[in-house]
Each structure stands twice: as structure tokens, then as C-alpha cells.
Amino acid sequence: MNAVSGCPVPHGSVPLSGPRFQSDPVRHYRDLRRDHGAVAPVVLDGDVPAWLVLGYRELHQVTGDPALFSRDSDLWNQWDRIPDDWPLLPMIGRKQPSILYTVGERHSVRARMISDALEGVDPFSLKRYAEEFADELIDQFCTKGATEIIAEYAKVLPALVLARIYGFDDAMTHVLVGAINDIVDGRERALAGQRRLAASMAQLLADKHAAPGDDVATRMLTAEGGFTDEEIAQDLMVMMAAGHQPTADWIGNSLRLMLTDDRFAASLSGGRHSVAEAMNEVLWEDTPTQNVAGRWAARDTHLGGRHVRAGDLLILGIAAANGDPQIRTHASALTGGNNAFLSFGHGEHRCPFPAQETAEVIARTGIEVLLDRLPDVDLAVPADRLTRRPSPWLRGLTGLPVVFTPTPAVGRPGSLGDPS
Structure with a gap:
């Protein structure tokens, strides 16, 4: 992608991409905070x-003041420099009639x-x-003694459940999964993924x-x-993308934690409270939603010691804010149900509570059924060989290969169609 012509880049700006976002984002955000403060260019x-x-x-200030920090993307002062094929358009979009860019009473x-x-x-x-689809997916690999959990399970289960409750035919799931993955990765297939998802809706x-x-x-x-079909279709696209991929990554990141951290070993032999604790810790320490675009300044203002111009884009650093040392003075207090994390957002544009509850049911059920069916599941590779997707927006594993004692299928194999 060529540089956008004439775009004024502040001195010392850091690319919102690169290997450090994949390998060590916690340290990366810490370094950004050290070098730039609470708001980084x-x-x-x-x-x-x-x-x-x-x-x-x-971040609380930005998300709590929708008049000053608006969700109206038309305010952006860079639109005249953005090409039609910019791969981040599906994540930032202009004039999309979805709830993401609607403000006020509407x-x-x-x-x-x-x-x-x-x-x-x-x-x-x-x-x-969630239980039925989890069992059917596990039936497809449980007799083999090994599988790749992300591709064969985590990234398919949420789409199956959401497709069912939204009203889709189960056969559409593989189309939805591929389209959503292309969008959130923000690369050359992003716009095509957006078109496929729109056609499905x-x-x-x-x-x-x-x-x-x-x-x-x-x-x-x-x-x-009085909502139009176009508005509803756009909202369903948002709901599917925001409901599927973060939930898939919540499953994958939680299983990674449970398979690599001795504190959660008990859950692999039936301790159900540890599943909830692992899921809660992931929302603090390894949240699927790393960064969210965005908010636009309605006028010139100051934030975190920075002069923000009218129309500037602000990216919500969810993961960085969760790790802010100003509020993380007692890290151990974050387990046991502390839900002050920002992983579901904050303010009027936060993830609706019914959507949060839906994601939690799917993720927790998916993890529990897997551990029930494959109680001795373990990593098939050293933990330091696990890698992350390149997206700066969502943090998820590219793969989670595991081994286990082969077990017989319990359901009706083949009823899912093609979940690839």
C-alpha cells in the first residue's frame, strides 16, 4: 500500500502494525506509554x-463524551487522502448506515x-x-487424537451458533467465517470480505x-x-463480525492460557470455576479486542496532554488501557469476577449487554464441552511456537495444535456440512 499523498504524519508516530503487536503487545504498549504518555501518535x-x-x-473520557468525541466518521479530516481501495475501510468506513456510525437519539x-x-x-x-454444535465439531476430530483447535473448532463454533439464532441456514457458516476473517485482518482481501458478508446479509x-x-x-x-433493510443488513454485519471473531479468539486465548499456565491445570480435570476465571483473566490480559476504530474529535481539544485537532481520528486502545499501571496497582485483584475491564467498550457505543451474554455463553460452553470430551487435551507444540494473527485490531492465535487420547464420536457426524 503506497503512502497516502500529502498526509501530515506527526514526528515520532509509531505504525499501528508490525511484529511487536503479534509477539509482545503488553511490552509494546508499555513502551508507547513511556515514550508518549497516555495518548500516542x-x-x-x-x-x-x-x-x-x-x-x-x-479512554473513559473519550467514550463517555460522545458530543466531543463523536462516532460520526464524516468528521474525519483525512477523507480526501483515503483511496477507494484502502484495506482498512471496512473497519473505519464512511457513510455506512450501521449503528457504529449513528449518533444521538437515533x-x-x-x-x-x-x-x-x-x-x-x-x-x-x-x-x-452451543452444546450441540460443539459436540458435532468435536465428533469430526475426536477419534484422531490430534487437531488444530482454532481452525477446526474455535473459529467455527461462534459462527454456527450466531448463524442459527440470527436466522441463517447452517450451510452459510463457512462463507461467513471466511468473510469476517478477511475483514478483521485488514489486508488485501478485506474489501472483498466485506462485499461477501453484505451479500449474505x-x-x-x-x-x-x-x-x-x-x-x-x-x-x-x-x-x-422505521429502519430500512439496508440499515438492518448493516447492523447484522456489525453484529456478526463483532459477535463471531472476538468470541472465537476468546475461546482460543482462554484455552491457550489454560493449557500453558499451571494455575488453571485443575480445570482440565473437571474444575468448572477455573474456566470462568481463565475467561475473565483473558479479558484483562489478552483481550481479543485490542484496538477499536474509532472516535473523531468534533472540535479542537486536549487529551492526555496532546493537542487534538477537529476531525482527528482516535483509536481506542482497549488492551493498553486494561493494562494501564495507573489502575493496575494490584493485578491479583483482577481475578474472581472483577469486570472493570474495557474489553466490551464503554459509553453509549459499548457492546450491548445481551450481546455480551451471548458471547459468554458460547465461549464458556465451547470450552467446557471440549474439556469434558477431551479431558487430557494438551499442546502439541511448545508454547513459544504459538503465533498470532497480524491484525492490529483483534488478538487471536493463528493456530492451537493439540493432542489427546482418541475418543469415540457421540453424535451425528456430517450434519454440519462444510465448516472450513
Whole structure:
């Protein structure tokens, strides 16, 4: 990607990419905070300038003041320098009629519509779907004694469950997974992934107009508020992307922790409380959602000692803020249910509570079923050989190869179709 012509890059700006984001982000964020303070100048692909908000209090300030730090991407002062093929457009987007870029009262009405549609999902059915799909996926590899957990399990399970409750046919899952992965990686396939996901959502809504069902898409189509099909399709894209990949990474990162840290060894022989503790610790220490784009300054202001110009883009450094030493004075206090992490966001644009609950049910059920079925599961490679995807936005493993004692299948193999 060539540099964006004429783009003013502040002196000392740091690329929001590179191997340190994959290998040692905790140290990288610590170094950024040491060198730049709570708000660091960064450059995105193509030398596009932005601010990375590293401080916990500063991130609270940004997300808690939607008038000053707006979600309206039309405010961005760099649009005239952004080419049509910029690979980060699906993550930052302009004039997308989705809830991500809606502000004010319209956003509040839209958020309630989405929450109501998700709250209509029966919690017992949700858990049953997660258990059934988990068993079916495990049946496909349990007799082999080895598998790659990310590709064969973690990155498929959330999409299967979400596709079911949203109203998709199960056969669409592999299309959704591929499209979402391409978008969040932010590379050359990102725009094509966005188009595939949009086409899938348009087809879903056409199907639900013809044959309504007891599903999230139908409830959104029949909700009050006068929302267009395009708006609903865009919101479903956001919900699928935000619901699937972070949940898949939550499963993968939690299993990595449990398989590499002796504190969680008890969970591999049935200790269920340790699963919840591992998941909570991951949201603090290894959160799937590392950085979020973004907010735009509505006027000139100051933040964390920095002069922020009107229209500047601010990237929410979720992982960095979770590790802010100003609030992490007693790290041991973060286990046992402390939920002050920012992994689900903060303010009016935070992840809706029903969506958080859905992700937690899918992730926890997926981990518990795997450990029940394969109680002696262990890493097949040294822990230091595990690698991360290159995305600066989401932190997840490229693979998690494991071995275990082969066990017989318990369900109906082959009913999932092609989950690749």
C-alpha cells in the first residue's frame, strides 16, 4: 500500500502494525506509554495519522463524551487522502448506515432495537445450540487424537451458533467465517470480505421477508422505528463480525492460557470455576479486542496532554488501557469476577449487554464441552511456537495444535456440512 499523498504524519508516530503487536503487545504498549504518555501518535496503513488512546482514564473520557468525541466518521479530516481501495475501510468506513456510525437519539433507538432482538433469544436454546454444535465439531476430530483447535473448532463454533439464532441456514457458516476473517485482518482481501458478508446479509433479509421465523433477523425487520433493510443488513454485519471473531479468539486465548499456565491445570480435570476465571483473566490480559476504530474529535481539544485537532481520528486502545499501571496497582485483584475491564467498550457505543451474554455463553460452553470430551487435551507444540494473527485490531492465535487420547464420536457426524 503506497503512502497516502500529502498526509501530515506527526514526528515520532509509531505504525499501528508490525511484529511487536503479534509477539509482545503488553511490552509494546508499555513502551508507547513511556515514550508518549497516555495518548500516542500512530500511523495506519498508508501513513494515515491517528491517535492511540492508551490510558484507562483517557479512554473513559473519550467514550463517555460522545458530543466531543463523536462516532460520526464524516468528521474525519483525512477523507480526501483515503483511496477507494484502502484495506482498512471496512473497519473505519464512511457513510455506512450501521449503528457504529449513528449518533444521538437515533443511535439510542437503534441500540434498543438490537438489544430487544437479541433478548428474544431463549437462553436455554442458546446454550443447547452451543452444546450441540460443539459436540458435532468435536465428533469430526475426536477419534484422531490430534487437531488444530482454532481452525477446526474455535473459529467455527461462534459462527454456527450466531448463524442459527440470527436466522441463517447452517450451510452459510463457512462463507461467513471466511468473510469476517478477511475483514478483521485488514489486508488485501478485506474489501472483498466485506462485499461477501453484505451479500449474505441481503439474502438473509430477503429470505425472512418471504418466510419470517423466530430469529434475530425477523425481530429486527418487524421492530418499530422505521429502519430500512439496508440499515438492518448493516447492523447484522456489525453484529456478526463483532459477535463471531472476538468470541472465537476468546475461546482460543482462554484455552491457550489454560493449557500453558499451571494455575488453571485443575480445570482440565473437571474444575468448572477455573474456566470462568481463565475467561475473565483473558479479558484483562489478552483481550481479543485490542484496538477499536474509532472516535473523531468534533472540535479542537486536549487529551492526555496532546493537542487534538477537529476531525482527528482516535483509536481506542482497549488492551493498553486494561493494562494501564495507573489502575493496575494490584493485578491479583483482577481475578474472581472483577469486570472493570474495557474489553466490551464503554459509553453509549459499548457492546450491548445481551450481546455480551451471548458471547459468554458460547465461549464458556465451547470450552467446557471440549474439556469434558477431551479431558487430557494438551499442546502439541511448545508454547513459544504459538503465533498470532497480524491484525492490529483483534488478538487471536493463528493456530492451537493439540493432542489427546482418541475418543469415540457421540453424535451425528456430517450434519454440519462444510465448516472450513
